[in-house]
Amino acid sequence: MFYVELLVIGLVWGCMYALMALGLTLVYGLLRILHIAQATVFTFGAYIGLLVANRTDSLPLAFVVAALAAGVLGPLIYRLVYEPILDQPPFVPLIASIGVLVAMEDGFRLIFGPYGLSFENNPWFTTTLAFGGITLNLVQVWMVAAAVLLLSAFALFVVRTRAGVAWRATVSDPVIAQNFGVSVVRVRYLNFFVASVLAGIGGVLVGLLNNLVEPSMGSVISYKGLAIIVLGGLGNVPGTLVASLALGVVESFGSVFLDKVLDRDAMAFLFLIVVLMVRPKGLLGGAH
Amino acid sequence: MDYYLSVATFAALNVVLALGLNMISGFCGQVSLGHAAFYGLGAYAAALCSVAGVPFVASIAVGILVAGAFGVVVGFAALRVREDFLAIVTMGVGFLFLGVVRKQSWLGAEMGISKIPSPLDKTGYALLAIGAAITVVLLSLHVRRSWMGRAFDAVAQDEDAARTIGVDVAGYKTTAFLLGTATAGLAGAIYAHMTQLIVPDAFNFVQSITILAMVVVGGIGSTLGVVLGAVLLTVMPELFRFINDYKLLVYGALLLVVMRFSPEGLAGLYRRVSGRRLA
Numbered sequence: 001m002f003y004v005e006l007l008v009i010g011l012v013w014g015c016m017y018a019l020m021a022l023g024l025t026l027v028y029g030l031l032r033i034l035h036i037a038q039a040t041v042f043t044f045g046a047y048i049g050l051l052v053a054n055r056t057d058s059l060p061l062a063f064v065v066a067a068l069a070a071g072v073l074g075p076l077i078y079r080l081v082y083e084p085i086l087d088q089p090p091f092v093p094l095i096a097s098i099g100v101l102v103a104m105e106d107g108f109r110l111i112f113g114p115y116g117l118s119f120e121n122n123p124w125f126t127t128t129l130a131f132g133g134i135t136l137n138l139v140q141v142w143m144v145a146a147a148v149l150l151l152s153a154f155a156l157f158v159v160r161t162r163a164g165v166a167w168r169a170t171v172s173d174p175v176i177a178q179n180f181g182v183s184v185v186r187v188r189y190l191n192f193f194v195a196s197v198l199a200g201i202g203g204v205l206v207g208l209l210n211n212l213v214e215p216s217m218g219s220v221i222s223y224k225g226l227a228i229i230v231l232g233g234l235g236n237v238p239g240t241l242v243a244s245l246a247l248g249v250v251e252s253f254g255s256v257f258l259d260k261v262l263d264r265d266a267m268a269f270l271f272l273i274v275v276l277m278v279r280p281k282g283l284l285g286g287a288h
Numbered sequence: 289m290d291y292y293l294s295v296a297t298f299a300a301l302n303v304v305l306a307l308g309l310n311m312i313s314g315f316c317g318q319v320s321l322g323h324a325a326f327y328g329l330g331a332y333a334a335a336l337c338s339v340a341g342v343p344f345v346a347s348i349a350v351g352i353l354v355a356g357a358f359g360v361v362v363g364f365a366a367l368r369v370r371e372d373f374l375a376i377v378t379m380g381v382g383f384l385f386l387g388v389v390r391k392q393s394w395l396g397a398e399m400g401i402s403k404i405p406s407p408l409d410k411t412g413y414a415l416l417a418i419g420a421a422i423t424v425v426l427l428s429l430h431v432r433r434s435w436m437g438r439a440f441d442a443v444a445q446d447e448d449a450a451r452t453i454g455v456d457v458a459g460y461k462t463t464a465f466l467l468g469t470a471t472a473g474l475a476g477a478i479y480a481h482m483t484q485l486i487v488p489d490a491f492n493f494v495q496s497i498t499i500l501a502m503v504v505v506g507g508i509g510s511t512l513g514v515v516l517g518a519v520l521l522t523v524m525p526e527l528f529r530f531i532n533d534y535k536l537l538v539y540g541a542l543l544l545v546v547m548r549f550s551p552e553g554l555a556g557l558y559r560r561v562s563g564r565r566l567a
Contacts, residue, residue, distance in 0.1 A: 034372055081544065088551050090372060091319045095504055096547035098321075098497055103540025110534065223379065223493070230376045259391075266387020269380030273365070276377060280368045 005134050006252045012140045014248025015147035019202040020221055021228040021240045022151065023074075023195025029171050029235035030191050031086065033093045037077055037100035038199050039222030043108055045070035045200025046207040046217060047117075054120050063204055070200025074192040101219060108215035116214030125211050139209045146201060151241070154194065163190065171235075220265055227272040233282030243283055247271060293414045297482060299522040300417035301475045306502040306518040307428045307511065308471035313500075314509035315437060316464035317444025318366050319375040322382030323499045326469040328491030330355040330476025332389065335401045335486055344407045348477040355473025356466050363465030367458050370447070382496050389488045400487030404480055413482045420478060421515075424471050428511040429567060431467070440464055494536065501539050505546050507555025510566045516554055 020042065027035040049066035053059055081100055085092050119125070124138035158164035169177040170187040178184050206221065207213040228247055232239030247268055254267040262270065275283060309323045334351030338344065362381055366374050389395050396402070408416065431437045439460045442450035451457045480486050498521070506517020521542075525535050550556045555566040 028372075032372070034375065081548070084548060085551070088547075091313075091375070091508075092547050092551045094319070094372075094375060095500065096544050098500075099540040099543030099545075099547065101540065102494065102497060102536045103538075103544065106534050106537035106540070110537070219493075223383065226376050227380060230373055234372060261388065261391055263387035263390045266383045269383045269387075272380050273377060273384065276369050276373065277365065280373065 001133060006256060007249060008131075008134050008136070009140075010249035010252030011245055012136065012143055012248070013251060014245035015144045016202060016206065017221070017224060017228055017248055018147050018151065018241050018244035019198045019205075020225040021232070021244050022154070022237065023198045024222075024225045025229040025232065025235055025237060025240040026191050026195050028229060029237070030188060031082065031093075032090060032235075033082055033097065034090075034226055035097055035195070036094070036222055036226060037081070037097040037104075038074075038195065038225065039101050039218030040104040041070045041074050041077070041196045041218075042199040042203040042206075042221060043104070043213075043215065043218035044073050044203070045196075046203030046213045047108065047112060048200070049204030050117055050119060050207055050213045054117075057121055059124065059208075063201060066204045067197045067200045070203070071193045071197045074196025074199070075189045078188060078192045101222070105215050105219065112213075112215065114215065116212045116217075118211050118213075119208065122208055122211050124208055137209075139205060143205050143209070146205060150198060150201070167191070224265070224268045227268045231272055231275055231282050233284050236282065236284055239282055239284030246283070290410055293410045295523065295526050297410075297414045297417045299519045300414070300421040301479055302499070302502060302518040302522045303421040303515050304417075304424045304471050304475040305499045306506065306514045307424045308468040308475075309499050310468075310503050310506075310508065310511070310514045311428065311431065311440075311471075312464050312468035314503060314514070315432065315440040315444065316461060317440075318461060318464065319371070319378070320362075320468075321375055321379035321493075321500065322362075322385070322496055323378075323468075323472060324491040324493070324495035325382045325385035326355040326359055326472035327476040327479070327495065327499075328385055328389070328486075328488070329358050329469075330473025331480040331486045331491070332395060332401065332476075333473070334477035335404045335480040336395075338405050338481065339401065339403070344405075344481065347481070348474065351477030351480070352470050352473040355476065356470030359465045359469025359472075360462055362469070363462035366461050366465065379493070379496075382491075382493055386488050386492055396487075398488065400485060400490075401480075402485045404484045404486070406481050406484050408481070413478065417478055417482075420474055424474075425511060425515060427467075427471075432511060432567070436460065436463065497543075498539060501543050505542055505553050507553030507558075507566065510553070510555035512566050513553055513555030513558070 024035055024038055027033055045066040048069040049062040052065045053062035077100060081096050082093050085096060124142060127138040128135050129141060158168060166182040167187050170182055170184055174184050206217060228243045229240050231243035250271050251264060251267050255264045305323065305327055309320060312318050312320050330351035333354035334347040337347035337350045362378065365377055369377055390398055439455050442455050443457050443460050447457055502518040502521050503514050505521060507513030546553055558566045
């Protein structure tokens, strides 16, 4: 039973990682940028969600506003930071992205204070549900639900809509897509919007789960997100989802069995290094 | 006076660290986001030796060797994975180092190692660090001009082409990691003895990024540019109190601005103004 519980907790975290990593892998697939500044969007979403929730006492409204605010910030980062340096070697946007991440961490500290803020009223945190002996709180249930719903919606969007087709065309060959009349620039904005909305919602969920929103909350998740997309084989969406769930489970078991030798946050990277030494292109890499 | 000596010592140590990273990332083109791990390896290895009673010079040598040995291992990883994959792997190496050190009681866990014997006074450490910095500057200038420097350049520009014309890519990559990480070990060993106390957090991701910022602001690939970048980023927070309080804000913004307007850093600016390359 204990193992089942570990597995479930691992999968819950895996869903959280999937929300974060899908955005990262989308950005990478389109622009070959390791978008580490996604952490900034994540934390920003969490703060906005918290402020709205504490003012209006409505969590659904908090999610909507946070998602939209994050959805504005992401494309803004693209426009101001990445667009002017797209033709530079890959380390240039990566370092610029790290710059945004570390600067904004201090920025949040400056604006919202160093100690973090809590939700005044967090009903999801205190409500627990039992599933045949395994107890989860409502935030964890919503994490899974949000991941399943949003990722399914995304899959439908990509397969069924014109914009989705344009997107896939741009990812596989931007030049030919442009020749067929796809606005590559619009696809990029859409891409950052989607990635950022997912990150913003993830931010509010993690804020609710810890009942704490603090300036550095995004960075560890974003580092792990990078580990995940590398594990999944950069730009590979199914690989990313598999790697997210796998990492969640590895962490959850590792934090029990490897607790004496390794810090929880380092496990992702141990897993990453071991996998990459065996499969240098990631778990599902080399498929295309 | 003591204050100026300690600023000078840190500036010199940062020059050593930044030049080491520059050999890996600038000369040989292998982006590394975990340089602080090797700084930490050198510091921990030297500290353990000194605490166990090993003489000062031997402890420093052990620090260099341990960091260099692990550097070669990571260099092997660089043979398996490339570019963006490698950037994330090296970042992972940094987190793995911290994650392991934090849990080991024989390494002092979160409390680190304290009461490290310190045989020199402040002036002694300043001279030692400056001596180390000058040595590494000369080494770096020499490597750049040597056959090995050209081979590094070939690997950085196009690995496959380099291999085709017979450059031993694997050998040069590993050598670049060995040189870069061994110098980081030297800086770590000096740092451990000077402060007499080391904690895991001194070697975290932010430290790696700080070293990277020095390289990037100075101009990736240029020895003198990187020296300038390291000195500037060490001294600036000391000059302006505000910067010290919001160091990360300033470093982050600097990284962003340099990447946006002059990806070749100060060395790039110099070239644009004077028309000549900075060594």
